[in-house]
Amino acid sequence: MTNFSAAEARPGLRVVPAVRLEDVTRSFGRGKSAVAALRGVSVEFPAGSFTAIMGPSGSGKSTLLQCAAGLDRPTSGRVLLGDTDLAGLNESRLTRLRRDRIGFVFQSFNLIPALTARQNITLPLRLAGRRVDRAWLEELVERTGLSGRVGHRPAEMSGGQQQRVAIARALVTKPDVVFGDEPTGALDISTGQEVLRLLREVVDGLGQTLVMVTHDPVAASYADRVLFLADGLIVEGMDRPTADAVASRLTGLGR
Numbered sequence: 001m002t003n004f005s006a007a008e009a010r011p012g013l014r015v016v017p018a019v020r021l022e023d024v025t026r027s028f029g030r031g032k033s034a035v036a037a038l039r040g041v042s043v044e045f046p047a048g049s050f051t052a053i054m055g056p057s058g059s060g061k062s063t064l065l066q067c068a069a070g071l072d073r074p075t076s077g078r079v080l081l082g083d084t085d086l087a088g089l090n091e092s093r094l095t096r097l098r099r100d101r102i103g104f105v106f107q108s109f110n111l112i113p114a115l116t117a118r119q120n121i122t123l124p125l126r127l128a129g130r131r132v133d134r135a136w137l138e139e140l141v142e143r144t145g146l147s148g149r150v151g152h153r154p155a156e157m158s159g160g161q162q163q164r165v166a167i168a169r170a171l172v173t174k175p176d177v178v179f180g181d182e183p184t185g186a187l188d189i190s191t192g193q194e195v196l197r198l199l200r201e202v203v204d205g206l207g208q209t210l211v212m213v214t215h216d217p218v219a220a221s222y223a224d225r226v227l228f229l230a231d232g233l234i235v236e237g238m239d240r241p242t243a244d245a246v247a248s249r250l251t252g253l254g255r
C-alpha cells in the first residue's frame with residue numbers, strides 16, 4: 001500500500017487534512033465478473049491544496065472521486081472529511097454533509113436553466129435553509145468575474161460564464177473541499193484556461209481545497225500535485241507539475 005501523505009507537520013501540531021482515504025477498495029459485481037475499481041488507495045488532500053487526479057481510462061479516477069465525495073461507499077477502508085468518518089453516516093446525514101460541506105463542479109455545468117445566475121449560485125443555501133451572506137455573495141460574484149451577469153439565465157451565457165457560475169455555486173457554502181470532474185472538458189482551450197486560472201485563484205486567494213479529475217495535462221499543470229492512478233492504485237505523485245512532465249508520465253502509463 002503506497003501512502004501519499006501531507007507535507008510533514010511541525011512536531012506536536014496535528015494537521016487534519018481536508019479529506020483522507022485509508023486503504024479504500026471499491027469492487028463492482030461478484031464472482032468471475034467482479035471488477036476491482038480501487039484496490040487499496042490511501043491518500044490525504046491537505047487543506048488549501050489543489051490536486052489533479054489522472055490516469056488511463058478505467059483506472060478508477062471517477063470511482064475515487066465518488067468515494068471521496070460521499071457519492072459512493074467504499075467496499076472496504078475509510079473516508080474522512082476532516083474528522084468525520086463518512087461510513088458512520090446514514091444516507092440522509094450523508095446527503096446533508098455533501099450539501100453543506102462539499103462543493104461540486106462538473107464538466108456539463110449542471111445549472112438550472114430556469115434560474116438566473118444569482119439564483120443558481122445561492123441554490124445550495126436555499127436548499128439548506130441558510131440565509132445568504134450578501135458580502136460573501138458579492139465577493140464570489142466579483143472573484144468569478146460575473147458582475148453585471150447575475151440576472152442572466154444559463155442560456156444567455158457562454159460556456160465559460162456558466163462554468164464560473166457553477167464554481168461560485170460550489171463555493172457559496174464555504175465547503176471543506178471542492179471536487180471537479182473534468183471541469184474544463186466542455187470548454188475551448190482559452191476559455192478552459194480562464195477557468196483554470198480562476199480555480200487556481202480560488203485555492204491561492206480563498207484557501208479552498210480542490211480535487212480535480214482531468215485527462216488534460218495542461219489542466220493538471222495548474223495543480224500543486226498530480227496523482228496518477230493505474231488499475232485502481234495510485235502509482236505516483238508529482239509535485240509542481242508541468243504539462244510536459246505530466247504528458248510524458250501519462251504516456252508511460254498507457255493513457
Ligand SMILES: Nc1ncnc2c1ncn2[C@@H]1O[C@H](COP(=O)(O)OP(=O)(O)OP(=O)(O)O)[C@@H](O)[C@H]1O
Pocket residue numbers: 028029035036037055056057058059060061062063064
Ligand atoms: N457502477 C459500476 N458497475 C460496474 N463497473 C464499474 C462501475 N463503475 C465503474 N466500474 C468499473 O470500474 C473501473 C474504474 O472505472 P472508473 O469510471 O472509476 O474509471 P475512470 O478512470 O474514471 O475512467 P474514465 O477516464 O474512462 O472516465 C472500470 O473498469 C469500470 O468499468
